[in-house]
Amino acid sequence: MQRISDSTVHRLSKYFRTLIYMQGKGIKTVSSKNLAHHNGVTAAQVRKDLSCFGAFGRRGLGYNVVDLRSNIGKIMGLDRAWKVALCGVGNIGRALLDYDQFRSQGFQITVAFDKDPAKIGKTIHGVSVRNEIDLERDVKAEKVDIAVVAVPARAAQSIVDRLVVGGVKAILNFAPINIKVPPGVYIRHENMAIEIETLSFALTNPDLVQSE
Amino acid sequence: MQRISDSTVHRLSKYFRTLIYMQGKGIKTVSSKNLAHHNGVTAAQVRKDLSCFGAFGRRGLGYNVVDLRSNIGKIMGLDRAWKVALCGVGNIGRALLDYDQFRSQGFQITVAFDKDPAKIGKTIHGVSVRNEIDLERDVKAEKVDIAVVAVPARAAQSIVDRLVVGGVKAILNFAPINIKVPPGVYIRHENMAIEIETLSFALTNPDLVQSE
Numbered sequence: 001m002q003r004i005s006d007s008t009v010h011r012l013s014k015y016f017r018t019l020i021y022m023q024g025k026g027i028k029t030v031s032s033k034n035l036a037h038h039n040g041v042t043a044a045q046v047r048k049d050l051s052c053f054g055a056f057g058r059r060g061l062g063y064n065v066v067d068l069r070s071n072i073g074k075i076m077g078l079d080r081a082w083k084v085a086l087c088g089v090g091n092i093g094r095a096l097l098d099y100d101q102f103r104s105q106g107f108q109i110t111v112a113f114d115k116d117p118a119k120i121g122k123t124i125h126g127v128s129v130r131n132e133i134d135l136e137r138d139v140k141a142e143k144v145d146i147a148v149v150a151v152p153a154r155a156a157q158s159i160v161d162r163l164v165v166g167g168v169k170a171i172l173n174f175a176p177i178n179i180k181v182p183p184g185v186y187i188r189h190e191n192m193a194i195e196i197e198t199l200s201f202a203l204t205n206p207d208l209v210q211s212e
Numbered sequence: 213m214q215r216i217s218d219s220t221v222h223r224l225s226k227y228f229r230t231l232i233y234m235q236g237k238g239i240k241t242v243s244s245k246n247l248a249h250h251n252g253v254t255a256a257q258v259r260k261d262l263s264c265f266g267a268f269g270r271r272g273l274g275y276n277v278v279d280l281r282s283n284i285g286k287i288m289g290l291d292r293a294w295k296v297a298l299c300g301v302g303n304i305g306r307a308l309l310d311y312d313q314f315r316s317q318g319f320q321i322t323v324a325f326d327k328d329p330a331k332i333g334k335t336i337h338g339v340s341v342r343n344e345i346d347l348e349r350d351v352k353a354e355k356v357d358i359a360v361v362a363v364p365a366r367a368a369q370s371i372v373d374r375l376v377v378g379g380v381k382a383i384l385n386f387a388p389i390n391i392k393v394p395p396g397v398y399i400r401h402e403n404m405a406i407e408i409e410t411l412s413f414a415l416t417n418p419d420l421v422q423s424e
Contacts, residue, residue, distance in 0.1 A: 003421065004413075004420045004421065009409065010406055012413075075416070075417070076409055076412060076413050077413055077415060077416030078409065082415075090307075091306045091307035092307040094306075096404070098303055100388060102404075102405055106412070107408055146411050146412070146415075169415065172407060176313050186411055186421065188407045188410050190404060192308070193225075195384060196314065196319055196384050197290065198218050198221045198222065198400050199382040200288060200289035200319070201221045201224075201287070202398040203381065205289075
């Protein structure tokens with residue numbers, strides 16, 4: 001089977017959200033054209049993305065909303081709960097502890113770490129903050145699936161190395177620095193400035209961008 | 213000239229960061245292949261993305277790092293300072309007030325708003341928090357270019373409507389809700405859960421994804 005790009009997976013995430021919305025509205029079926037329209041892509045793109053994983057719709061009938069949602073959820077691994085560890089309880093970390101979009105998609109921060117004595121032992125948004133010194137041991141004991149790294153850039157590589165020692169196979173990095181991981185470990189970088197740059201691009205090139 | 217997609221602009225952002233990194237390392241020229249390798253795309257994709265905006269490299273010689281960085285910066289509008297207003301000084305808002313990646317790319321949060329009397333008048337990371345009641349008047353007076361909306365979902369549409377009244381043409385929305393804006397206004401949505409879903413996808417389908 002072909003490799004799937006992150007861009008395809010990002011679009012599946014968006015289709016999944018649209019389907020949740022439609023299901024909430026009681027909509028039973030959706031065409032590739034309509035699903036495309038909601039997500040700013042072409043109908044051909046929607047059909048191509050979905051065809052990577054099988055045949056979901058019926059020609060002329062479109063997709064059943066509940067079934068397609070369920071299928072994309074399974075493909076994305078969103079039909080189960082993932083144990084998430086948070087490293088770094090600063091501003092971004094605190095925001096993520098209270099982030100509904102994580103919880104609603106099955107990403108449950110069950111354990112958090114910091115090295116600040118003023119934070120260790122505190123319970124923030126229902127999660128008690130542990131001493132970072134126990135990181136390797138605790139992520140192993142807690143069988144953490146995914147770690148979110150929200151520490152300062154200078155500390156990020158060392159934290160990631162220790163997460164890998166603790167057996168963590170998937171890391172979401174908020175620190176503005178490239179991080180090395182060994183084979184078999186997945187890392188993705190979250191940069192909240194990327195999206196604001198599409199706005200400066202739009203303001204700079206209004207003729208090249210579709211506004212609302 | 214053709215319309216440019218957000219995906220293309222996102223890739224330009226990434227190339228721009230790679231070029232900054234290379235410039236810092238003293239690297240003088242870069243091939244499309246090398247720039248592609250750093251960003252997980254093909255060399256053909258790099259050439260296609262850049263060709264939308266002119267001819268920057270020379271066949272066989274690659275791109276001059278400093279020149280290409282400068283050119284992409286101009287294209288993206290990253291060669292100037294943008295006045296940014298923050299609406300909502302909760303966890304995400306506080307994180308953004310202290311977010312180096314905004315500042316370093318020219319996005320300067322010069323004014324922040326909240327409706328919580330406990331926050332109004334406080335100075336947080338150098339920005340004093342104003343009363344949200346003055347939103348329309350103040351964003352107009354301050355000539356705000358871009359507003360970042362980090363209020364709860366239920367309040368987001370009303371805040372955006374008021375920003376539009378105040379003349380703001382570009383909005384970055386962190387609230388997990390679809391927002392309507394009139395023609396001529398650009399809005400982008402930041403969802404910090406999209407990237408973690410590429411990790412659940414990778415853990416669910418290790419054969420379909422390249423790990424490190």
